[in-house]
Amino acid sequence: MNNAVSKLKEYMQKFQQYETIENLLYWDLSTMTPEKGVESKADAIGYISTEAFRLSTSDEYGALLKELSTPEQFEQLDDALKVTVQRELRNYERFVRVPEDFYTEYVTCKARSQKAWEAAKKADDYSLYAPHLDKIISMTKQYVHYMEPELPPYEVLIDMFEEGMDTYTIDRIFDELKEGLRPLLAKIKESKQPDLSALKGTYDIPAQKKLQELLLSYIGFDFSMGAVAESEHPFTTGIGSGDVRVTNHFREDDPIAAIFSAIHEGGHAIFDQNISPVYENTVVRQVNLMGLHESQSRFYENILGRNRNFWTPLYEKIGDLLPQFRNIPFETFYRAINEVKPSLIRIDADEVTYCLHIILRYEIERAIFNDEVTTEELPSLWNDKMEELLGIRPSTDAEGILQDTHWSDGSFGYFPSYLLGSVYDGMFLEQIEKELGSIDELLAQGKIMEITKWLNKNIHQNGSLYTSAEVIQRICQKEISAKPLLNYFNRKYSEIYSL
């Protein structure tokens, strides 16, 4: 190994330590930190992020990356190191333009804002959150402007969460979806909705937790390299190698939400748990391609988890844990998890109207970063768009703008990833059925691990070696298109609603 490469590996090792620590601090903030301990965790996050920032913007590191980018050096690198050098150099050139003091303040501010969001959501009081959100928005604008002064800020944000993606492509895909969903949703609206009253009840939370364990194991989550906890908003995070964790949020009156959060986060975790260990100490290990990441969580949640046959081998076991399910006919349960009906909360939405929840957020984010809306106006803009897209209006901000955590930690540009993920899923589904045969049959036979293995081999093991567009090209030999997803929706819901 040449000297520059071994230096790069040393840097990557150090960055990995920083990342382990930072992720652990964030994990702790969301799952465990008491009220008066928030400040000290936010300070520690600010401290450690600044140390990492300092290292990643050091002259020495910049010079090393430039040295490794020269043609004669670059050509000798393996693929993972090529990607590492390219991505790190691009980040170096972005970060080096951000003043360190600003960076520390931004990170600390985000960490604090998360707890403010939690409190505001609990109190259903936007005014508690607005000053934090306002600061996060203006700081994010400033941050992006430092990094890419010449580019439209929202394009930069989109690219940060899904490398190579842009609003031109998103517009095309989202318009195709809006267009395609309209007739389907209109027909469903005229159809008879199922009677779901049998699901009403109080469901023991410790038993829901046991069910989560069962589901995670069933889909392939590896507990020897993972753990679970509770948080206000479910999420997945890696905390150093060999350790990928998921959270959930349990409610006594609604076991279904927690079931699908478990499967969703489990999908994220299975991705990260199966990245090949050969990519240790390269950027390939971190999958910041959030569209691709969400495609995996949403594949498990929707394509598999909302399939009738997913539940065939499991339904009796649910009844063992939550006895109320013994009185819920299987068909009622299946209709419940596929009830297409405009609703207020994104993470509880069915897979069809979910698309509109994302389009709403995408449009609002564009408005924010085009300076077309003030923080004060955001709740009413949210509510107006809900009416426009979904035909319903939140009566409180907890059911509206306060429902998601993403903006509180500055993750503007993340939301489109969810829908891109579903679009990719439509394409992956088509391809898997070509290669493995009917998913319905595999699931009915309890052969879900064959699907997991296909995903491991074709997607997970490669980490972020390829961009999402490259992955799709390699697997499907096609451009990104919403058609397969629309086909899946039309086929599935025509049967369910007898359209």
Next chain:
Amino acid sequence: MNNAVSKLKEYMQKFQQYETIENLLYWDLSTMTPEKGVESKADAIGYISTEAFRLSTSDEYGALLKELSTPEQFEQLDDALKVTVQRELRNYERFVRVPEDFYTEYVTCKARSQKAWEAAKKADDYSLYAPHLDKIISMTKQYVHYMEPELPPYEVLIDMFEEGMDTYTIDRIFDELKEGLRPLLAKIKESKQPDLSALKGTYDIPAQKKLQELLLSYIGFDFSMGAVAESEHPFTTGIGSGDVRVTNHFREDDPIAAIFSAIHEGGHAIFDQNISPVYENTVVRQVNLMGLHESQSRFYENILGRNRNFWTPLYEKIGDLLPQFRNIPFETFYRAINEVKPSLIRIDADEVTYCLHIILRYEIERAIFNDEVTTEELPSLWNDKMEELLGIRPSTDAEGILQDTHWSDGSFGYFPSYLLGSVYDGMFLEQIEKELGSIDELLAQGKIMEITKWLNKNIHQNGSLYTSAEVIQRICQKEISAKPLLNYFNRKYSEIYSL
């Protein structure tokens, strides 16, 4: 504020960040980390400890401490800064003699060894633990030798956990105790033991957790600056300011052990939660005086928690959570929590025979650091001493040498603190009763917070501003003596066992 002082404060702030991160990593390792995530946490601990070590042994820091130690500078410092400079300079002079590579290896080895101990304890297999323990022992000897090449290693270890303490004093106190306990234990052995069969049963663990919450709140644990979790071995740790956490270990067949662990760890936490905020960024905030710290946990656990009247206001509430208690007469419960009977497990031992558990560990530690015993011989030495001191012999190592976590993290010299703590408690009890009147009466009236306030004022708020010996001198105006503890034992158990 002069320049050197503000520089010192900056250093202390940085050390505090490192400490927050390190404690969080240790917390996570014990409460949450999955099997395959241990290595990455151990590496991160090694990394962050080395960063802290490097800073604390830097020439610049050494020069700053020396500058602040010159008479003209030192005299201008307030008491907390005086203690800070003295203690930091002593540590600097010790640490600067330890090679950095050795330090990193030692820290990483300790972090790994903890998980090996857990696994060995679960498997009841000393051979899984022995190589780790052997390495920890030899590295600890080397570590201490680096720091204080001229001093007997065990004296250095004792002083590290209880500043100013030495084996000469411990021998005097422990001999006094051994002597004093012999006749009491002999009389108890001849007395009738209570019938405790009514306690047998299976106790719901979620309900035990609710009981823990109730008990912690009752004694004064502040949940806005604390949290709880589970671990193999109960412990307390601070994780940055405003955040002091306790763990517990629950068993379905034994609610009593978890009850007293909760109260014990709660006592530790109450100490740290009540250190005056004026000591932020000084060493006074960290109470490494473990004898004093254990005196507080053990005061709550034993002097208060094993008092009949502690339970008067609470007993019905226990029955509400664990209905089996409704069928256990109050007097049976009281006898159960004060049953004096030689037993194998230290943390389940009654407060009287507990003393002998500590004396055993103290004698073994001395043998280890006087090179009188090999790692291989330790299990049988343990079992022989159990027979000699307590008259019983463990049948497995899980009930013997594998029961405690302390040696796995290199905390040799810690064990004597527990018993010193109880000795101090005897003295504090005498003084509290002089000032506040009978503890029995205060507890019967549910006025436990008056006692907590006395401890806050006289002990907790000062952090580690004074050594344990100084605290005792200030409060009791007396030298350390085991007599008050022996008086307390004799009085209490003469009544219970009608001696």
